[in-house]
Amino acid sequence: MSVSESEHVATTATAQDPFSGPDLTGHFGRFGGIFVGETLMAAVEELDRVYRQLSGDPQFWRDFDYDMAHYVGRPSPLYHAERLSEHAGGAKIILKREDLNHTGAHKINNTIGQALLAKYMGKPRIIAETGAGQHGVASATVAARLGLECHVYMGAEDVKRQAANVYRMKLLGANVVSVTSGSRTLKDAMNEALRDWATNVDNTYYIIGTVAGPHPYPMLVRDFQAIIGREAREQSLAEYGKLPDALVACVGGGSNAIGLFHPFLRDKDVAIYGVEAGGDGVETGRHAAPLSAGKPGVLHGNRTYIMSDDNGQILETHSVSAGLDYPGVGPEHAWLKDAGRANYVSVTDTEALDAFRLLTRKEGIIPALESAHAIAYAIKLAATMSPDQTVLVNLSGRGDKDIHTVAGIDGITV
């Protein structure tokens, strides 16, 4: 499937079409924007300029589409999960198989796109932050392919939790930097990456892994991930003769979710659900669900919903899934929540683990723990719908990386 180049071109929000944001200054309503130290301002503005120019160039998207087809293995199929649907007892559950991508998750769509930008900008060194390690692996992968120097910042806690991915990154030639400041997780890795960028701004391209960070990152990461939704839309029409009735995706920073949602925003009959990490339960305070239980604030370059205390300090988050363990969320999601276009819900660690096992047993597909959150909610949602309706779930990644975590919960050392 090839997507016409004109569909790629970034546009600007207008009163007629509220879904074409951000505006020229990078805002989605009151969210988004650019909140970084002065040293990085010029780099961020340059990236915006370069991206606006390249995203209007058909050759850029031909290069992107070529890599998507021949390197990533796109399009990823839609799969009707019949036995899971039967178990839910209601709507058809259809999976968008991002888990089948090269490197095992949707993250590669973004790193391929940003590596193209780094190449056009002539930056020989790339840096990235990572939580579960999927974005780190996807960054190390594109760096290996292009012969770029690559440094991946990862919280010391996550280095321990995700030893296999750390080794994969090292095999790919990346330098993995264990971050011991703050809470030693994803947010601290991002702080450290920002510090590196300020220090090496002349020769370094920072590949942010999600739709957060300062403008233009939320826009360009979305544009690269929107291939998920464009494909899903066309596939749904071709295979089921209609658009899905509902979309479901997990939301940490929110890149797989916005990638699926964005091409459907104007289809007002398609209901949209983003699923946050409820951890021990949102009511316990031990979770990673800023849209469900946070408040607007500024973190890592943008204004969005975040989890912070009364003094404005960022709170530590809790989730069984390292990829969702982040106290902020992409500003476009914050805007979609306030605009009422998308619904944001949460499922607990326990519900996600149940869904992880259920999908594995019913369909022979081991999902990433992140994606298992979306599966858990989709089962609940499908049960309230009729068999002629469809729920399309973004199966954003495969669960190989989580085997150790789940085995550990079962008391087994693998």
Added chain:
Amino acid sequence: MSRISKTIAAAKQAGRKVLVPYLVAGDPDRDTTVTLMHQLVSNGADIIELGVPFSDPSSDGPVIQLGAERALRQGVGMKTVLSIVSEFRQKDDKTPIVLMGYLNPLEVMGYENFVSQASSAGVDGVLVVDLPVSEAKELLALTQPAEMDIIFLVAPTTTEKRLQGICEHSSGYLYYVSLKGVTGAAITDADSIAERVKALRERTELPVVVGFGIKDEASATSMAAISDGVIVGSALVQKIGELTDSGARDEAAVAQACELIGRLRKALDA
């Protein structure tokens, strides 16, 4: 004229460079911070930059990160920071105080609340590291009527176009970031800094104070020679950190931590 502008103008007239120490409010604890501030003034500080501790200080190097962590362990928030300023003001109504920190604590408190409470506590200026001019309209609309200065950073990477906006909206002084990097890194290219600061001073009436990487007599005098003064952060916060390590909080220990500022004062006045 604001307390900051007056102080810098007076120093200029006396042919002296301003010395601006930075310390984290509540590091190692609330009361010691007040003592430290008075000691810094008696050692020759002209203006004090008081850091508002933040959990995610992404523009700061390890020394100031640790300072913020020490303060946060004491539960120091904006309320405590402002109480430190109020208490300092009871004995010193002359030395300007600039709050330096990150935006989220202000967002959560509400800008209006922040400006009115900071103003009445005796804060003279505010420097929000992650608030560029382009996003500062709302805060500027509140600080200007309150006669609170907003200090913006100018970096080696700042473009001509950005500089225009920064000069237009800054008051008090411009904080020139000497290097690409985070606080506490080392200055390697003093000549190119001199060139840029010279160009900066030619285009603005605002005083220019240089910070980042100033840690001893040599770096302080070389940077002061090309500007209106210097900011010393990590080198001081390092000394304050040693207070915590030794567990000593008495006046002699505090004086020891401030001794660096006394030495720099002497070097600048020599």
